[in-house]
Amino acid sequence: MIEVLLISDKGGTGKSSVLKALQEIYYKEAIFADCTFSINYNKHTVISEEFFVDGVEAIVNNENCLLCGDCEQICEFNALLYNPNGIIINAQKCTGCSHCVFICPTGAISLKKINAGKILLTRNNQDAIYIYGIIQHYSHNSKRPVLKIRNKAFQFAIELNKSIIFIETLPGWDRLTHSLLFYSRMLVPIVEPHQFVFDFLEKVKEYSLANRIEVKLIINKSDINYEITSQIIKNYNFWEIICIPWNENQNSKISNYFVNFI
Numbered sequence: 001m002i003e004v005l006l007i008s009d010k011g012g013t014g015k016s017s018v019l020k021a022l023q024e025i026y027y028k029e030a031i032f033a034d035c036t037f038s039i040n041y042n043k044h045t046v047i048s049e050e051f052f053v054d055g056v057e058a059i060v061n062n063e064n065c066l067l068c069g070d071c072e073q074i075c076e077f078n079a080l081l082y083n084p085n086g087i088i089i090n091a092q093k094c095t096g097c098s099h100c101v102f103i104c105p106t107g108a109i110s111l112k113k114i115n116a117g118k119i120l121l122t123r124n125n126q127d128a129i130y131i132y133g134i135i136q137h138y139s140h141n142s143k144r145p146v147l148k149i150r151n152k153a154f155q156f157a158i159e160l161n162k163s164i165i166f167i168e169t170l171p172g173w174d175r176l177t178h179s180l181l182f183y184s185r186m187l188v189p190i191v192e193p194h195q196f197v198f199d200f201l202e203k204v205k206e207y208s209l210a211n212r213i214e215v216k217l218i219i220n221k222s223d224i225n226y227e228i229t230s231q232i233i234k235n236y237n238f239w240e241i242i243c244i245p246w247n248e249n250q251n252s253k254i255s256n257y258f259v260n261f262i
Contacts, residue, residue, distance in 0.1 A: 001154075001157060001158075001162075001163055001164070001165065002163065002164050002165070002185050002186060002262065003150075003154075003164075003165045003167060003183050003184045003185055003186070004164065004165065004166050004167065004184065004185070004186045004188060004262070005167050005169060005177075005180055005181065005184040005186070005187050005188065006018060006019060006166065006167065006168045006169065006188045006190060007169050007173075007177055007187060007188065007189050007190070007204070008169075008171045008172075008189065008190045008191060009171065009172070009173070009189075009191055009196075009197055009199075009200035009201075010171050010172075011171045012192075013171075013190045013191055013192050013220055014190055014192075014218075014220040014221075014244075015168050015169075015190050016034075016039065016168065017220075017254065018188070018190055018218060018220075018254070018258075019032060019034070019166060019168050021253070021254045021255040021257070021258055022166050022255075022258055022261065023124075023126070023128045023166075024126070024253070024255040025255055025258055025259060025261070026164055026166070026261075026262065027126050027127060027128035027129075028127075029162055029163045029164055030128075030162055030163070030164035030165065030166055031129045031130075031131060031153050031156055031157045031160070031162045031164070031165050031166070032128060032129065032130045032131070032165075032166050032168075033130075033131045033132070033149050033150060033152075033153035033165060033166065033167045033168070034130065034131070034132035034133075034149070034168045035132075035133070035146040035149045035150065035167060035168060035169050035170065035176075035180065036132075036168060036169070036170050037117070037132075037133045037134065037135050037170075038170075039132065040132075040134060041120075041122055041124070041130055041132060043124070043125075044122035044123060044124045044130060045122060045123045045124075046120055046121070046122050047121040047122060047123055047129075048120070048121045049118050049119065049120045049121070050118060050119050050152075051115050051117070051118045052115075052116055052117060052118065052119060052133075052145060052148055053113045053114060053115060053116060054114055054116030054117070054145065055096050055113075055114050055116070056096035056098075056111040056112060056113055056114060057089070057091055057094045057096050057111065057112060057114055058079070058080075058089050058094050058096065058098075058100055058101065058109055058110070058111055058112075059089065059109070059110055059111075059112050060086065060087045060089060060108055060109050061108045061109075061110070062085070062086030062087065062108070063108075064106045064107065064108035065086055065087055065106065065108040066105065066106055066108075067082070067084070067086070067087070068105065069082050070103045070104065070105070071087060071100035071103060071104055071109060072087070074099050074100060074103050075099065075100055076097075076099070077093045077094065077095055077097075078090075078093055079091075079093035079094040079095070080100060087108075087109075096111055098111055116135065116145075117133055117134050117135040118133065118134055119131065119132070119133045119148060119149060119152055120132060120133070120134065121152070121156060129156065129160065129162070131149060131152050131153045131156065132149065133145070133148070133149050146169070146170075146176050146179060146180060147179055147180070149167075150165075150167060150180055150183060153165050153167065154183075164262060167180060167184075173200060173203050173204075181207065181211075181213075184213065185213065185214065186213065186214045186215070186216065187204060187207075187208060187213055187214070187215045187216075188215075188216050188217075188218060189201065189204050189215065189217050189218070190218045190220055191217070191218070191219060191220065191232075192219070192220055192221050192224070193219060193221070193222060193224060193225040193226075193227075193228035193229040193232060194225065194228060195228060197228070197232070198231075198232075198235070201217075201232070201235070201236060205236065215239045215240075216239065216240045216241075216242065216261070217232070217236060217239045217240070217241045217242070218241075218242045218244065219232060219233075219241065219242070219243045219244070220244050221244070221245070221246040222243035222244060222245055222246075223245040223246050223247070224246055229243065242257050242258075244257060
């Protein structure tokens, strides 16, 4: 099985458009995973959905509360407010540290798990299988569970006898992208020709050489800056490079560029 990771240095470079173009060609043999948690494919038919938990928060059973105020005093985040009718918890400030749980003399405070969102398996009108996530609650110090999406995609790829997984990541070369790199056999940087793109491409180059990962570079809107585009092609001529001009990106199907992509 081949896992193909679509990455970019910034938002708006066209990863979603490329994923859609790949879907038009490889919908029979691939699963398409969107790890951005930013798109709701609400026109798709939902096959299954699964909620995921991210962190905990404190809740109070005020029937058991003595109104002693110990919890309010110990909370470093000012998440608990004393009230004559009972303790009020500010869920936006609560970090789930559990200090209030341990200090409460009657056990009136407990921690509950937070349903942070859900992972959906869907099918579009072309019978392409997508898996993606929706964030419903974003708690303190939480992170998008991109590996949950990837692992579910891998699971369903085996169950459905698919040979390719295309994964779209969030922009940037950060911990969320790094957590998916280990599983990938091909990296697909999707960039636009601008002067700051070389720092990103050098990081991709360094990783790909160290780990012997195949790279196929896509320069989207390649005609908006011919000088930078030419420099990219010169610097990274050891990669397969696909240049998609701005006018074709806007006015025609770009799937023609990916007929023999895999």
